[in-house]
Amino acid sequence: MSFLLMICLAAAASGQLAGGNGGLLHIPSNESLAHCPSSCGDVDISYPFGIGPGCFRQGFELTCDTTTQPPTLFLGSSTSTDVIDTYAADLELDVSLIGFNITMAPGINTYIRSWEAPAKGFTIPNGSVLYVVGCGVGVHLLALDSNDTMGSCTTLCFKDPVDMMQANGTCDGIGCCKIDTMREVQGFRLRIVRQDGIVAVPSVKAFLTYYGSYEFRTEDLSSPWINGSNLLNTTIYGAIMDQPNCRSASKNKATYACSRNSQCVNADRGGYYCYCPDGNPNGIPYTQEGCTGETSIQTKGCRSFFYVELLPY
Ligand SMILES: *[C@@H]1O[C@H](CO)[C@@H](O)[C@H](O)[C@H]1NC(C)=O
Ligand SMILES: *[C@@H]1O[C@H](CO)[C@@H](O)[C@H](O)[C@H]1NC(C)=O
Ligand SMILES: *[C@@H]1O[C@H](CO)[C@@H](O)[C@H](O)[C@H]1NC(C)=O
Ligand SMILES: *[C@@H]1O[C@H](CO)[C@@H](O)[C@H](O)[C@H]1NC(C)=O
Ligand SMILES: *[C@@H]1O[C@H](CO)[C@@H](O)[C@H](O)[C@H]1NC(C)=O
Ligand SMILES: *[C@@H]1O[C@H](CO)[C@@H](O)[C@H](O)[C@H]1NC(C)=O
Ligand SMILES: *[C@@H]1O[C@H](CO)[C@@H](O)[C@H](O)[C@H]1NC(C)=O
Numbered sequence: 001m002s003f004l005l006m007i008c009l010a011a012a013a014s015g016q017l018a019g020g021n022g023g024l025l026h027i028p029s030n031e032s033l034a035h036c037p038s039s040c041g042d043v044d045i046s047y048p049f050g051i052g053p054g055c056f057r058q059g060f061e062l063t064c065d066t067t068t069q070p071p072t073l074f075l076g077s078s079t080s081t082d083v084i085d086t087y088a089a090d091l092e093l094d095v096s097l098i099g100f101n102i103t104m105a106p107g108i109n110t111y112i113r114s115w116e117a118p119a120k121g122f123t124i125p126n127g128s129v130l131y132v133v134g135c136g137v138g139v140h141l142l143a144l145d146s147n148d149t150m151g152s153c154t155t156l157c158f159k160d161p162v163d164m165m166q167a168n169g170t171c172d173g174i175g176c177c178k179i180d181t182m183r184e185v186q187g188f189r190l191r192i193v194r195q196d197g198i199v200a201v202p203s204v205k206a207f208l209t210y211y212g213s214y215e216f217r218t219e220d221l222s223s224p225w226i227n228g229s230n231l232l233n234t235t236i237y238g239a240i241m242d243q244p245n246c247r248s249a250s251k252n253k254a255t256y257a258c259s260r261n262s263q264c265v266n267a268d269r270g271g272y273y274c275y276c277p278d279g280n281p282n283g284i285p286y287t288q289e290g291c292t293g294e295t296s297i298q299t300k301g302c303r304s305f306f307y308v309e310l311l312p313y
Contacts, residue, residue, distance in 0.1 A: 023058025024048075025242060025255040029288045040064035041071040046088040048240075048257070048286045057257060057286060059121055059241055062086075078118035084233050088284045091238035091273050093122070098234045099207030101225060102192060104137075109194040113206070116144055116187035121241040121271050123184040124234065129211045130179045130188075131171060133220050134204035136195050141179045144187030153177035154195065157221070168218045176216035181208075184237075184268050208234055239271030246272045261291035 033047050036055035040062065050056030051064050062083065065072045073083040075093060085094040100113045117123060132139045135157035141150045155177040158164050167174035181188075192204055205226055207214075213232045220226055240257040243249035246264035249256050249272055258264045258274035262285030266272050276283035276291035284290040 022053050023056055023061060024054065025058055027257065027259045027286065027288055028054075033287065037064070040066075040073040043073050043083065043085055045073075045086055046284060048091070049086050049088055049093075057240070059119060060091075060238065074118070075122070076119040081118045088286070089275070091240075093236050093238070094233045095236055096233055097207055097209065097231055098124075099205065099226070100190065102134075102204040102206065104194060104202045104204065111192040111204070112189060113192075114144060114187065114189040115208075117236055119238070121239040121267070121269075122236045123186050123239075123269055124181065124188075124208065124236055126181060126183050126268075127211050128181045128185075128208055128234070129214075130181070130190070130206060130208050131176060131214050131216075132178070132192070132204065132206045133176050133216065133226065134192075134206075135175065135201045135221065137204055138193045138195055139177060139179065139206070140191040140193075141181070142189040142191060143185065144189050147189065150181060150183075150185070150188065151179035153179050156195070157201065161218075164218050167216065169215055171214070171216040175218055175221055180211065186269065207231070210235075237273075239267035239269070239273050241271040243272065244270055257286055259285050259288055259290050261285075 028047065033050070033055060036047070037045065037051045039045055040051065041064075045051065045062060047055070048057030048060040049062050050060065051062050056062065061076055063074045063077070065074065075081065075083055081095045081098070083093050083095055086092070098115050102111050102113065104111065130139075130141055132153065132155055134155055136155075138152065138154045140152045142148065143150055153173065155173055155175060157175050164175060167176070170176070171178050190206055192206070201221060205220070207226060210232050214226070240249070242255055243252065245266045250258075250264060257272075262274045262276050264272050264274055274285035276285050283292070
């Protein structure tokens with residue numbers, strides 16, 4: 001029995017292939033991950049996400065800050081975006097709402113804010129929407145890498161509260177406007193410009209969430225922030241980035257991330273991801289046992305809020 005164990009350990013040790021930043025570049029066995037932390041506070045963690053050496057695929061390192069109560073989880077070395085939940089099978093992270101609370105100052109007409117995914121390869125999915133609650137501003141959503149305009153909108157307000165009430169429940173340019181991202185984005189820049197000669201309130205709230213998950217209420221114009229209990233948190237998706245696509249990745253068996261029985265899909269913005277085909281849709285395709293073993297992990301569906309049938313077979 002102990003002889004068998006020694007052989008296994010030796011095999012595991014000789015097969016190690018570590019990437020930069022200490023991330024693994026081979027497919028680990030379940031057993032080799034047994035020492036890894038399985039949670040941070042209430043948040044469960046599984047491979048390829050992981051905390052500590054030998055516990056994560058390159059690019060999927062998480063950091064658990066235990067000095068806060070409850071502990072706070074971050075992706076990579078960035079502490080700008082905290083992770084609320086992880087879904088390893090889909091390389092998916094729920095992060096706290098991406099939003100900006102802007103207070104316009106007299107004499108300053110243009111406000112720029114930006115957001116970038118906390119690690120390479122992570123994106124906000126197509127089907128996300130930027131909502132802006134405020135009065136008397138024009139809003140431009142720009143791609144972070146190129147400054148190309150992704151969309152724009154304007155929100156105005158009526159002086160008369162009775163008129164304003166007509167806008168309650170809609171987001172069509174009165175007190176609230178919205179911009180569909182229309183594609184996956186790794187980051188964006190927001191330019192908010194005060195419109196001349198228009199009733200303006202100093203506070204502008206801008207946040208990115210799923211299509212349809214926010215309903216404008218006129219009282220949100222004057223509240224300190226949007227009532228977050230009604231909003232879904234933002235979801236970001238990762239991709240395996242050490243090769244540009246499935247074709248080149250599968251040629252290099254030593255670093256190919258998709259385990260036996262799993263299938264590879266090219267990610268829209270470079271890189272790839274894997275999934276377990278029929279029979280075990282919830283399996284984690286990044287470990288040796290992932291697509292064969294039983295697992296109770298629940299996935300949260302697909303990478304686009306518009307298309308359910310995204311994965312080609
Ligand atoms: C995009 O605009 C910002 C702010 O105006 C500027 O700092 C940045 O250099 C621009 N980036 C590109 C790629 O043009
Ligand atoms: C706006 O609509 C919400 C329900 O969608 C309601 O609770 C709220 O009281 C309304 N606000 C006003 C000012 O009528
Ligand atoms: C994003 O989703 C929209 C709506 O379904 C679709 O028309 C558009 O082609 C998608 N964009 C990309 C880049 O896939
Ligand atoms: C947003 O800014 C306003 C000032 O315009 C402030 O009163 C409010 O507390 C801020 N909200 C948050 C959540 O920081
Ligand atoms: C936020 O919305 C929830 C559910 O609609 C409601 O129960 C709660 O009182 C609201 N909180 C605030 C501060 O308005
Ligand atoms: C979003 O995350 C916060 C924690 O930051 C949590 O309290 C809230 O319930 C989450 N919202 C939803 C709709 O899941
Ligand atoms: C993988 O390991 C975990 C604990 O480390 C265990 O709960 C799970 O059942 C194992 N799965 C397989 C397929 O061996």
